Amino acid sequence: MIGNTSLIFKSTFKKLATFSGLGLLILQLSGCGFHLRGLESTGALPFKSVQIQASNNVRDDLVTALKRQLKNSQVAVLEDQTAEVQIQLNPTGYKATTTSTSSGDTTSQLLKMSQSFQVIDLQSGEKMLSATSEVYRDRTIIINAVLASDSELRSIQKSMSSELARQVLNRIRIAVKVEKGE
DSSP states (O other), X not given: OHHHHHHHHHHHHHHHHHHHHHHHHHHHHHHTTOOOTTSSOSOOOSOSEEEEEEOTTOOHHHHHHHHHHHHHTTOEEESSTTSSEEEEEOOOEEEEEEEEOTTSOEEEEEEEEEEEEEEEXXXXXXXXXXXXXXXXXXXXXXXXXXXXXXXXXXXXXXXXXXXXXXXXXXXXXXXXXXXXXX
């Protein structure tokens, strides 16, 4: 009888120690500023207003994602040239490299989306930045589920556009801060 009580006590103590350790880990992660990637805005941008000038063949979902991320960063998107800076978007590049079986069926794709852009200071007329951002994704294609595969491709492209918009804003933020000596 006494042996069973000691085993129960040891088992209960192990569970309590495990849950306590897990609780401490969660508290430490929440206290250290840990955040999942992509869940917050790009950070404070060093300007309050922007004009977006998109040339033909710029993906609509990229422009939408860029405007949404600017709004999340408390930057006003203006249609006229009264903005502090202008982001000029060149045509979005998109390339899919496929891998096929010996019978000719496509089994996977490497997707590359690129966006070249320039940032102009509208007050001085100076070009502040000229750069290109790129995003890559790999996907497996299930031959028997073509409709699901097409839906997956649209979802991946939308995700790639959001990541490109995030990269563009991060590069602008860093370039402007370096130019201002911050």
